[in-house]
Amino acid sequence: MRSAHTVEQVRAAEGALLAELPAGTLMDRAAAGLAAAVVDLLGGAYGRRVLLLLGSGDNGGDAAFAGARLARRGCAVEAVLLGSSVHEAGLAALRAAGGRVVPGGSSGESGPRSRPDVVVDGIVGIGGRPGLRPEAVAELERHRGVPVVSVDVPSGVSVDDGRLVGPHVTADLTVTFGTHKVCHLVDPAAAACGAVELVDLGLRLPPVDVVALQAADVSSLLRTPGDTDHKYTRGVVGLRTGTAYSGAGLLSLAGAASGLAGMVRYAGPDEVADLVRAARPDVVVGAGRVQAWVVGSGGGDAAGEDLATALADEVPVVVDADGLRHLPEELPAGTVLTPHAGELARMLGVDRAAVEGAQLEHARRAADRWGAVCLLKGRRSLVVAPDGRAAVTSTGVPWLATAGAGDVLAGLVGALLATGLDAFDAAAVGSWLHGAAATLASAGGPITAPEVASAIPEAVRRLP
Ligand SMILES: NC(=O)C1=CN([C@@H]2O[C@H](COP(=O)(O)OP(=O)(O)OC[C@H]3O[C@@H](n4cnc5c(N)ncnc54)[C@H](O)[C@@H]3O)[C@@H](O)[C@H]2O)[C@@H](O)CC1
Numbered sequence: 001m002r003s004a005h006t007v008e009q010v011r012a013a014e015g016a017l018l019a020e021l022p023a024g025t026l027m028d029r030a031a032a033g034l035a036a037a038v039v040d041l042l043g044g045a046y047g048r049r050v051l052l053l054l055g056s057g058d059n060g061g062d063a064a065f066a067g068a069r070l071a072r073r074g075c076a077v078e079a080v081l082l083g084s085s086v087h088e089a090g091l092a093a094l095r096a097a098g099g100r101v102v103p104g105g106s107s108g109e110s111g112p113r114s115r116p117d118v119v120v121d122g123i124v125g126i127g128g129r130p131g132l133r134p135e136a137v138a139e140l141e142r143h144r145g146v147p148v149v150s151v152d153v154p155s156g157v158s159v160d161d162g163r164l165v166g167p168h169v170t171a172d173l174t175v176t177f178g179t180h181k182v183c184h185l186v187d188p189a190a191a192a193c194g195a196v197e198l199v200d201l202g203l204r205l206p207p208v209d210v211v212a213l214q215a216a217d218v219s220s221l222l223r224t225p226g227d228t229d230h231k232y233t234r235g236v237v238g239l240r241t242g243t244a245y246s247g248a249g250l251l252s253l254a255g256a257a258s259g260l261a262g263m264v265r266y267a268g269p270d271e272v273a274d275l276v277r278a279a280r281p282d283v284v285v286g287a288g289r290v291q292a293w294v295v296g297s298g299g300g301d302a303a304g305e306d307l308a309t310a311l312a313d314e315v316p317v318v319v320d321a322d323g324l325r326h327l328p329e330e331l332p333a334g335t336v337l338t339p340h341a342g343e344l345a346r347m348l349g350v351d352r353a354a355v356e357g358a359q360l361e362h363a364r365r366a367a368d369r370w371g372a373v374c375l376l377k378g379r380r381s382l383v384v385a386p387d388g389r390a391a392v393t394s395t396g397v398p399w400l401a402t403a404g405a406g407d408v409l410a411g412l413v414g415a416l417l418a419t420g421l422d423a424f425d426a427a428a429v430g431s432w433l434h435g436a437a438a439t440l441a442s443a444g445g446p447i448t449a450p451e452v453a454s455a456i457p458e459a460v461r462r463l464p
């Protein structure tokens with residue numbers, strides 16, 4: 001599992017370790033990891049040109065000490081000072097190793113003489129306010145096209161919530177220390193990090209703020225049938241979907257009927273039930289006892305009634321699409337809401353752009369507001385529980401942004417709820433498998449929603 005911590009948690013853990021270790025140990029570990037990552041990126045050190053952008057804090061210190069290591073290995077290292085002051089010990093080490101300070105801006109002959117092979121962003125780290133000063137923006141602009149390695153975080157992003165407010169660095173690689181920060185996992189900032197490499201500092205960390213499940217976590221959470229199981233003990237998922245748009249109903253069914261639950265019931269209108277019978281002989285048509293319901297996908301105006309009927313059953317419910325227009329004041333704790341950014345914006349009475357710019361904050365707001373798990377769909381879908389747990393989905397490909405993919409997800413999460421996973425785990429595991437199925441189905445090319453559903457069993461088969 002990848003875990004992310006807040007700045008406050010990181011500082012506390014660093015403080016405890018700093019008190020035990022000789023001065024400079026942590027920064028030395030950070031600089032060693034950073035220098036090694038830069039050498040890996042460049043494919044070697046000797047003769048490579050490295051440009052350091054140094055701010056005034058310890059982030060610049062990390063970059064300067066890493067620059068000293070790179071200079072000792074034969075890199076030509078130059079540094080532009082962008083802060084009101086500079087980490088003096090780091091700068092001294094850099095100079096002693098043969099690195100030199102050059103003026104920033106377009107100062108011509110005394111500026112860096114040739115195009116660097118890499119820019120190291122040590123402008124600000126976890127102590128930075130969001131945004132960048134104009135000099136930093138100009139310097140980055142000047143080296144546009146050169147690969148950027150960010151130290152700890154891309155300077156200028158909002159570290160604790162993944163927001164982007166104002167100018168920021170867009171990195172090819174971010175080398176972070178001790179633990180991931182929230183901005184490495186949560187969009188839109190996560191998209192500005194590029195690849196993320198973690199350097200161990202030996203921190204003792206408190207419980208995490210945000211996690212990203214990995215294949216092994218999904219494997220251990222997923223309920224696999226045992227020798228004594230039968231279809232009812234494995235769980236029955238019911239669907240009241242597709243009342244207005246039968247296609248969405250069939251797609252939610254395809255997600256639910258991927259084999260994870262013991263049985264699937266379809267309890268929608270007769271016209272759609274006929275289509276279901278023709279398409280899926282394994283699905284039982286008609287209402288009956290279930291362990292979880294899925295409502296809303298393609299539901300149209302009937303979604304409110306479908307939701308009320310499902311809630312009356314007092315089993316966990318997935319509320320998708322049109323169902324999200326009809327939420328009661330409060331929902332049972334087992335409920336999973338599956339909005340995309342537009343739907344969440346409407347639910348909260350804000351603009352879509354506000355949700356897209358502050359995804360964690362808005363998903364948390366919805367989880368609090370309705371006392372339910374909120375699965376906010378997007379490039380890195382977020383799952384947030386009312387108790388504060390949060391998970392980011394790292395699987396998937398942009399081809400997954402295709403009509404009906406969300407209906408498949410709603411069905412899949414319903415099936416997982418029916419197997420007995422709690423609402424948070426069902427949403428996080430479902431979202432992970434949905435992305436993994438999309439990646440498999442895509443293999444680099446376009447995909448359709450039915451193909452995503454068909455690839456779910458293979459995604460499960462490939463789990464460790
Ligand atoms: N605390 C520790 O023990 C360790 C810290 N490390 C490094 O230290 C960093 C944190 O260092 P600091 O606490 O000194 O903070 P930073 O280096 O992140 O930034 C603080 C400085 O930047 C200025 N600043 C803030 N926002 C700015 C902005 N938007 N534009 C320009 N300047 C801005 C502040 O006035 C302050 O002088 C971490 O990100 C990491 O790189 C690592 O060396 C590992 C160990």
Ligand SMILES: Nc1ncnc2c1ncn2[C@@H]1O[C@H](COP(=O)(O)OP(=O)(O)O)[C@@H](O)[C@H]1O
Binds near residue numbers: 397400404
């Ligand atoms: N850029 C993207 N990259 C990867 N996945 C995406 C991206 N945009 C959306 N998705 C995923 O695609 C699916 C789209 O669902 P949704 O918006 O509900 O579509 P529909 O209502 O047509 O089913 C969601 O699972 C979402 O996480």
Ligand SMILES: [K+]
Binds near residue numbers: 122124150152155
């Ligand atoms: K940085």
